Amino acid sequence: DAGVTQSPTHLIKTRGQQVTLRCSPKSGHDTVSWYQQALGQGPQFIFQYYEEEERQRGNFPDRFSGHQFPNYSSELNVNALLLGDSALYLCASSRGTGVGNEQFFGPGTRLTVL
Amino acid sequence: AQKVTQAQTEISVVEKEDVTLDCVYETRDTTYYLFWYKQPPSGELVFLIRRNSFDEQNEISGRYSWNFQKSTSSFNFTITASQVVDSAVYFCALSEGTDSWGKFQFGAGTQVVVTP
Numbered sequence: 001d002a003g004v005t006q007s008p009t010h011l012i013k014t015r016g017q018q019v020t021l022r023c024s025p026k027s028g029h030d031t032v033s034w035y036q037q038a039l040g041q042g043p044q045f046i047f048q049y050y051e052e053e054e055r056q057r058g059n060f061p062d063r064f065s066g067h068q069f070p071n072y073s074s075e076l077n078v079n080a081l082l083l084g085d086s087a088l089y090l091c092a093s094s095r096g097t098g099v100g101n102e103q104f105f106g107p108g109t110r111l112t113v114l
Numbered sequence: 115a116q117k118v119t120q121a122q123t124e125i126s127v128v129e130k131e132d133v134t135l136d137c138v139y140e141t142r143d144t145t146y147y148l149f150w151y152k153q154p155p156s157g158e159l160v161f162l163i164r165r166n167s168f169d170e171q172n173e174i175s176g177r178y179s180w181n182f183q184k185s186t187s188s189f190n191f192t193i194t195a196s197q198v199v200d201s202a203v204y205f206c207a208l209s210e211g212t213d214s215w216g217k218f219q220f221g222a223g224t225q226v227v228v229t230p
Contacts, residue, residue: 033216035218041222042205042220042223045217048216050216092159092218099216100209101216102164103218106158107156108157110157
């Protein structure tokens with residue numbers, strides 16, 4: 001049973017560029033959430049997708065956008081990259097959007113913006 | 115405002131010592147869940163325990179135990195007889211029931227270092 005997978009593992013971009021990160025949820029899960037984790041800090045919620053729609057959004061600018069596909073996989077897009085966007089981006093999946101649903105996390109994508 | 119506070123930045127212990135991690139949360143909801151996750155150097159967050167707001171019974175699961183006290187808004191986590199493999203960053207997280215379904219709010223984490 002494959003867990004949550006993310007690609008790529010590492011990514012280096014320059015300021016102003018755009019990036020797309022990908023996530024495949026754990027088998028049987030239909031909800032995907034994205035988190036940004038800066039070095040030495042806890043993960044910060046970006047947004048959550050369920051039934052191909054954004055259901056919840058954290059305090060992130062519109063430069064951060066996403067998509068969920070019919071197979072439940074998801075993409076995170078970040079436009080006009082800033083140095084401050086350098087972080088570990090974590091994808092988490094769950095079964096439904098219930099408040100107590102355990103979220104399973106992927107290994108993350110390490111994004112470095114130069 | 116920070117809703118989950120982990121005041122301990124780093125805890126260093128010698129193997130077989132017990133480790134207690136503190137977590138204080140803030141919410142106005144009556145329905146909420148609290149979680150503890152472990153993040154080893156590989157980066158992947160690993161689920162450890164979950165507790166809902168209606169169940170204050172403290173439990174033990176293997177070497178892990180937790181103390182949930184709504185009166186003080188605390189959800190502390192203890193590792194008994196620590197091992198080197200327990201070295202990781204531990205995060206406490208809150209999931210609230212009103213307008214925040216499925217949104218986890220994490221604390222800043224506590225680095226646990228277990229030396230042989």
